[in-house]
């Protein structure tokens with residue numbers, strides 16, 4: 001690919017420019033009012049994000065009931081949780097070719113159909129094998145939705161609203177997780193069939209999305225790429241209302257023609273991406289962002305929030321479930337802040353600020369765990385262990401807690417811990433000890449207390465504060481931005497494959513981090529684990545600082561030009577600097593440099 005367009009926006013492009021006040025406005029004074037139809041499209045697509053959030057979030061509550069009813073051992077519990085994420089990784093990776101072949105609309109229809117089928121299988125499952133099949137089916141839907149929806153929304157949105165609309169998908173993900181936690185709370189009182197409702201309820205948004213998309217149009221950019229110009233033109237006029245679509249249509253068409261001319265239409269897309277500098281760099285940025293999103297530990301915080309809250313003094317299971325709902329509510333509310341900020345401050349600043357806050361709050365979490373460990377109550381009572389387990393070897397609660405086979409049994413008088421022992425956990429349930437005083441957990445106020453996975457501590461408020469600050473910093477930036485940025489940075493021919501790869505990376509690191517958390521904590525202790533995440537966030541900060549360019553307000557067709565320089569030089573080029581270098585497209589010729597006040601030559 002020789003002569004690449006150097007433009008940030010071609011003159012005549014109806015994309016917005018930044019005014020001195022920082023607001024975006026249209027270059028040629030085109031009416032900015034956005035037709036409602038774009039919002040309808042964004043809403044129905046983002047239901048895919050909702051299902052992604054709901055299905056990944058609901059399982060923790062369902063598991064509490066399932067493990068009792070189906071007598072699930074630890075392996076089966078892990079299988080039921082991680083099979084979904086594993087299947088999502090696989091289908092996200094395959095979703096690229098599916099997207100290029102069938103189009104965004106059909107892929108969303110397929111994903112919602114799969115979600116629906118998965119929901120039905122889960123709600124009627126009679127044994128654990130069927131449950132596992134249902135969870136895998138749901139995972140396949142999540143993977144396709146997670147890579148298609150952001151692309152579709154980005155392709156139908158006008159540039160000045162694109163960030164906000166794609167970020168709405170991330171808002172729906174956290175919204176899905178929040179609704180799931182409330183549903184978990186409500187149905188946890190129905191100890192027999194509660195899990196059927198929890199897992200089956202996802203069918204409702206799936207059906208809604210399916211029927212919505214039967215009537216909604218395909219992405220005009222994909223249609224044009226497939227040579228279906230007339231349909232593309234019709235869809236574009238439909239989604240832009242009374243605005244003039246000529247310039248946008250021409251820009252997309254010219255960009256596709258140029259790409260095809262230069263790249264030759266053939267070849268395996270991933271190889272073409274890797275052999276072409278700008279797309280290779282975009283792919284590294286996209287995958288790096290997704291990797292660092294997961295490495296900053298969001299899902300350990302989400303999955304283990306109940307444990308963290310128990311450490312903070314919440315003993316009752318039901319109360320812990322409801323407080324975990326408050327955690328996902330915080331994640332959701334602060335993602336709203338992200339939606340509000342993304343087109344105001346831009347992707348780069350938002351991501352950098354978010355990572356900085358995430359790093360600081362992870363440090364606070366680590367310090368909270370460190371202080372709790374240093375002041376961990378000692379083991380003072382040594383009952384005779386009939387099986388000579390390893391638990392009798394530990395001298396403090398902190399050490400006892402890190403062994404998954406042991407728990408801490410103690411009495412409490414105000415803030416004083418007494419008669420404390422480290423004893424094996426029951427194999428049937430982590431709710432009580434295998435034998436001894438904490439075998440019958442009667443929850444009497446003056447009876448012994450059974451602590452599995454946490455220690456009584458007076459520093460728990462630091463941990464709690466760290467948790468809240470973590471979510472408040474992560475949710476507006478590092479949560480949604482990797483999805484938003486990935487939907488924008490690839491040229492059309494590489495967009496579905498680029499998003500498939502980066503979504504795959506997200507899911508693979510999701511499995512990796514959440515499956516290893518307890519082992520990492522066992523080796524490094526809890527505070528060691530959180531210090532490790534802090535270190536990874538610092539690496540992420542350096543990566544984003546050096547490599548993530550600003551894409552705010554640019555036409556999708558112009559974003560590739562931000563990656564023409566060396567990899568980690570893009571951070572230095574802000575949208576403002578690049579935006580004012582405009583190139584004029586003259587029919588059939590190359591691009592001539594112009595200034596932003598030039599008139600439309602075409």
Ligand SMILES: O[C@H]1[C@H](O)[C@@H](O)[C@H](O)[C@@H](O)[C@H]1O
Pocket residue numbers: 170173174177293298299302331478479480506510
């Ligand atoms: O952007 C989302 C969001 O932040 C979720 O809360 C998290 O569970 C997902 O892994 C992530 O991809």
